[in-house]
Amino acid sequence: MKDEKTLKAKEMFAIVVLFIGLKLSDTTPSLLAQKAQNAFWMIPIVAFIVIFPSFLLLLYLLKKYKDKNLIELMEQILGTLVGKLFGFVIFLFAFLSLALDSRNYVEQIKLLYFPESPTVIVFFIFIGVACYCAKKGFEVIGFTSFIGLPLVKIAVFLLAYLIFSKAIFPRIFPIFGTGLDVILTQGVLKGSLFAELFFLTIAYTTFKETKSFRTGGILGSIFVMVEIVLFYLIYTMVFDYNSISKIAFPFHDVTQYINFGEFITNVETFFMVFWLLAAYIRFIVFLYLVTWIFAAVFNINEFEPLILPFAFFTIIAGLLPENSLINELLLRDQLLNIMTPVLIFFPILLWIVAFSKGDLKRL
Template sequence: MQSHGFLRTKEIASIVLIFVAIKFADSTPTLLSQKAQNGFWIIPAISFIVIFPSFLVMLYLLKKYEDKHVVQLCEAITGKWLGKLIGLVFFLFAFSSMVFDARNYIEQVKMLYFPESPTDYIFFIFIIVAFFGAKRGIEVIGYTSRIALPVIKFSALLVILLIWEEVVTERVFPFFGSSLSIIATEGVKKASIFAELFFVLIAYKATKETKMFRRGAIIASIIALAEILLFYFIYITVFDYNSIEKIAFPFHDIIQRIEFGEFFTNIETIFMVFWLFAAYLKFIYFLYFTAWFFGAVFNIDNFEPLLLPFAFLVILIGLLPFNSAQTQLVYHEQLYTLMSPFFIILPFLLWVVAWRKGDLRP
């Protein structure tokens, strides 16, 4: 079935892979390790197993209802007003995730690289750059992602190769950390660490053919999971048992251990450039998809003028004087816990309603 977009499988796969897999380089490992300790690296696998069937059901429904993105799908199945209410929840979750993640990334940039710079200046520059990227439109975003993906992933592979000699596999024990039950519980409660898979569904009609979207999203999500698990395994085998839950930004601690001899110093700055590039792309996606959700809910076809107001809202809310540790370890965790049942259950409820209406029957 033909769509109205311009993207192909490679562009969608690049967007999903960067959008999801970058969680190996933020403070998500610290959040997951608070209860699971050194068994935290298994949590993403459990979360993926729990939430991926829901994602596949949503893709199945989108295929059946054809020329619709996720908000239009909800309206077609549940009716206009209930569908818009569900779309509004999508928007609120996407916007809240963007705010929390933005604050988290700004804290990383400030603490690790620009400690003397004011937080509001860094925040402003970061989000405005993301705004100018989002303003270029989905076609340019997809093309840029496809061009940037090999460079970003090569830098990640280089980190793995250079740090591998410090891996001590015995540190993976006790294998289940604090306990298997805690890991299983946290895996279900934190299933929404893959919520970006559902946010991307707003761009379902952005591909030349919708099967390109499905193929790219499924392949990229599996690769993203493998990448996250690999990096989390490296964190747990490089850092000792007692330090893993106390390290705020494990990716940056890892790259600071990399050495090229006495001649090359501050080598982590090189990797910081690629990490920052991926971070910019992530917030370009967040900003564009959030505005798109808002436009879909309120019937605003030309939603791109909303990008600037949303950019400033992210800055204003993100600069609220919350303690950064409390923001990430308390509020962000609560958001994950709130989003998880929504994304796990909603697709199956939509499927049941669509089936009872007879829309899925031959």
């Protein structure tokens, strides 16, 4: 890495919050509402409880082995061949998540703001800008996230404040929606809603102190879980029981409900600016991490030139689904379900192997 180690816990916190927190404003609520209807806001709670211990265990191993990123840690514990195999699986998860999620956001931008524009053109512009910014390096990305975080969160919590008067509390009932069993099952299957925490560990050694990565990561993940649950709960109370699973973009629909007085309407444009800022930061980080993981697996030190090819591959892969329904309700749903058990159990496997080798006692 060319970047100097100047990143601190505040940058890590900002990256986590923007990288994962944008799931409160995409089609993830609609995906979860298909399963649990008005109780979908509970699913992220269960998902976080399921996945967070594995993330903490991974942080523990990274702390023990020192100066190792995710791929290096797996190679150190499992051996070069098996470690690279696991690393390649993580890369596939990250790349497919990037492709499917980017298609999700491109469809939102197109349908909401540029309905006459071809999807492919919007896709090229969106990923092209992310590619250009990603080439600036992870240090710049971290500082940009820290600067952009207050602007985005002021807008987000302003929206929450303004819409709260429209919320109707009884709409959370029946409290368990389609059933407690559905909530628990979907919560376990959707633990990978927080998969980005694991992808970020490729950047573990780029911080001024590795403690900063752990502190920012843990605090950021807790904050973002609470924020997501809060907004999902607001969506539940704003939209009625029958419509909650039929709304594609609840965040943008919520902005239609508010105005600043009688003369200032169409305020969704105001929130769109900050939503786009957060979306770009998310995919700048995502594209950079995917390229970084690939480079680490194949021992490529100077990987910034690979960002452009991966941006192109992202567009190609993202355009493969016929439409946004297949992309979201079928492919992304299945990907989340597949990733969850792997992300839960691979840190446990690493710990078992490291413990059996006696490494944890020596380090």
